[in-house]
Amino acid sequence: MASLKVPATVPSPSEDAEQLRKAFEGWGTNEGLIISILGHRSAAQRRAIRQAYRQSYNEELLKALDGEISGDFERAVLLWTLDPAERDAWLANEAVRKWRPENRVLIEIACARSSGELFAVRQAYHARFKRSLEEDVAAHTTGDFRKLLVPLVSAYRYEGEEINLTLAKSEARMLHEKISDKAYNHEELIRILTTRSKAQLIKTFNHYNDEFGKPVNKDLKSDPKDDFLAALRATIRCICCPERYFEKVIRLAINGLGTDENALTRVITIRAEVDLKVIAEVYQKRNSMPLERAIKGDTSGDYEAMLLALLGLEA
Amino acid sequence: MALPLVTEECEAVIRAFSGLGGLGVDEKALVSALGKWRRQPEKRAQLRKSFVGFFTADGSFERCEDDYIRYLKNEFARFKNIMVLWAMHPWERDARWVHHVLHKPLPLDIIVEIACTRSSEELLGARKAYHALFHHSLEEDVAYHVRENYSNLLVRLVSAYRYEGNRINKEMATSEAEALYSAIKTPGVKKLVENEEVIRILTTRSKPHLRVTFKHYKEKYGKSIEEHLGDELCLRETVQCLDSPPKYFSKVINKALKDGADKNTKDALTRVIVSRADVDMKEIKEAYHQQYGAELEDVISKNTLGSYRDALLSLAGQ
Numbered sequence: 001m002a003s004l005k006v007p008a009t010v011p012s013p014s015e016d017a018e019q020l021r022k023a024f025e026g027w028g029t030n031e032g033l034i035i036s037i038l039g040h041r042s043a044a045q046r047r048a049i050r051q052a053y054r055q056s057y058n059e060e061l062l063k064a065l066d067g068e069i070s071g072d073f074e075r076a077v078l079l080w081t082l083d084p085a086e087r088d089a090w091l092a093n094e095a096v097r098k099w100r101p102e103n104r105v106l107i108e109i110a111c112a113r114s115s116g117e118l119f120a121v122r123q124a125y126h127a128r129f130k131r132s133l134e135e136d137v138a139a140h141t142t143g144d145f146r147k148l149l150v151p152l153v154s155a156y157r158y159e160g161e162e163i164n165l166t167l168a169k170s171e172a173r174m175l176h177e178k179i180s181d182k183a184y185n186h187e188e189l190i191r192i193l194t195t196r197s198k199a200q201l202i203k204t205f206n207h208y209n210d211e212f213g214k215p216v217n218k219d220l221k222s223d224p225k226d227d228f229l230a231a232l233r234a235t236i237r238c239i240c241c242p243e244r245y246f247e248k249v250i251r252l253a254i255n256g257l258g259t260d261e262n263a264l265t266r267v268i269t270i271r272a273e274v275d276l277k278v279i280a281e282v283y284q285k286r287n288s289m290p291l292e293r294a295i296k297g298d299t300s301g302d303y304e305a306m307l308l309a310l311l312g313l314e315a
Numbered sequence: 316m317a318l319p320l321v322t323e324e325c326e327a328v329i330r331a332f333s334g335l336g337g338l339g340v341d342e343k344a345l346v347s348a349l350g351k352w353r354r355q356p357e358k359r360a361q362l363r364k365s366f367v368g369f370f371t372a373d374g375s376f377e378r379c380e381d382d383y384i385r386y387l388k389n390e391f392a393r394f395k396n397i398m399v400l401w402a403m404h405p406w407e408r409d410a411r412w413v414h415h416v417l418h419k420p421l422p423l424d425i426i427v428e429i430a431c432t433r434s435s436e437e438l439l440g441a442r443k444a445y446h447a448l449f450h451h452s453l454e455e456d457v458a459y460h461v462r463e464n465y466s467n468l469l470v471r472l473v474s475a476y477r478y479e480g481n482r483i484n485k486e487m488a489t490s491e492a493e494a495l496y497s498a499i500k501t502p503g504v505k506k507l508v509e510n511e512e513v514i515r516i517l518t519t520r521s522k523p524h525l526r527v528t529f530k531h532y533k534e535k536y537g538k539s540i541e542e543h544l545g546d547e548l549c550l551r552e553t554v555q556c557l558d559s560p561p562k563y564f565s566k567v568i569n570k571a572l573k574d575g576a577d578k579n580t581k582d583a584l585t586r587v588i589v590s591r592a593d594v595d596m597k598e599i600k601e602a603y604h605q606q607y608g609a610e611l612e613d614v615i616s617k618n619t620l621g622s623y624r625d626a627l628l629s630l631a632g633q
Contacts (some may be wrong), residue, residue, distance in 0.1 A: 134474070134518075154471070162450050
């Protein structure tokens, strides 16, 4: 369930655009006003506001914001205001340019989206970066990671519920065989993970657990330091249980010393309109603390206020 | 045994049945023969004696060869096939062609053709249609059913969503031409068709970019990349389809019209004309003329029969 709260009646996009303009005028910026408007509008409404702003003031709203706010708050507002597909394209491009083996963003985008949504990201990527997503991923990654990531971002998985039990059994066995041989980059393993439908894969993993007594991710933990294994595990988790996957990302971002603001911002902005409410519930169950309290404890100021707004809470 | 004298009349009917080569069936000529030879069973008997390959002597009568009956079924169906394909949505056509070659022992060049000559949106459409028709994704079936060393190349080709704008990075095109040359000239452990860099470049770069890359390749190394690819058939076809679909298609058509072409090669004529009639038929005709010195419409006219011929000419015409 989405966590975003939109008021029952909403001003017209040009009224919102005018209010936002007022928030920048003169000295200083009225961050609270920015949050109270943008933090409570759906993707369609935000798009309309951007268009109205462009028409009224001959300037891009996001460019104007860029000049007025900064830091983690700016990143959160910027990412939030973009369309979901544009946002993912932006994050994907950042991940590709700053590619590191521990980076999971591409896997999240490829696997925790529907086939249609992933294709929308590829279209947005063309429009914004004048190259294809897969071309950039292929050019900036190497070896096993390229072998996994290029097919992942190029997939257009069948979205139906039909599954083939015989195939699930045989592919579970194939996975087990390759994993036991430590042939983690084997093309059969990659083929199964990157082309089968999600319904088929979930059945396959269930069968894996039934037949071999351990969930497939447990068997992929043989070397905790191996980034490729972590990438495979992330792939499987994003396909099977995205809420639990994202809860973990948030948990690692805020628990312990310091905060990974980029990760926190990413999860909150991309899931606020999808299932952030569920993720927050999972968080609470696992950490015996409401997510809002953890965020309040780890962040401050306008950045905190923005995150809480997206969580559906009044600041 | 002296060969039976084949009268002109018989030869005409034999030809109409798609004997003596030719694609399709001359329906009009056959209907006219029905009328002309009424109450003249001896004419039909003579036909049976003269039609070598279709009828063979078997004791006291001439029986049909089973192979020829099958062959004839195909030839009669050529017109029906072209009409059905013409009416179908292009996405469904492409999806069905891919599915067909994956599930029968047939050459897979159709997959390269579709992946590389369709626009990015058309390829996406074919993938959508594949979901709807076959309850699998196109790439999943290609990955599962193709087990040869070019499997990965094919999966990457059908999964591409190439950028379609004209923006090109000249330095990148240059360096990738060099990378391709290096991959071709340096024998590795794996076959060239499995080379990661070759696959990356050919399956992810935009078509305008690749055309510049191929052009630079020829300028720098004196030969086109196709020539250097030698007998790497899959890679050659990929390059041809990406570089110039009209040239590629005119080659396919030429093969289909040659004597002794097998069923698949012949079926390609229908496939090309139907799928390209609304796209680049004009360019294909120009390419055909350039390569073979003949007008495509003349060649089609000479080598095909009946309603099938009429349909082809309608589609290939202005």
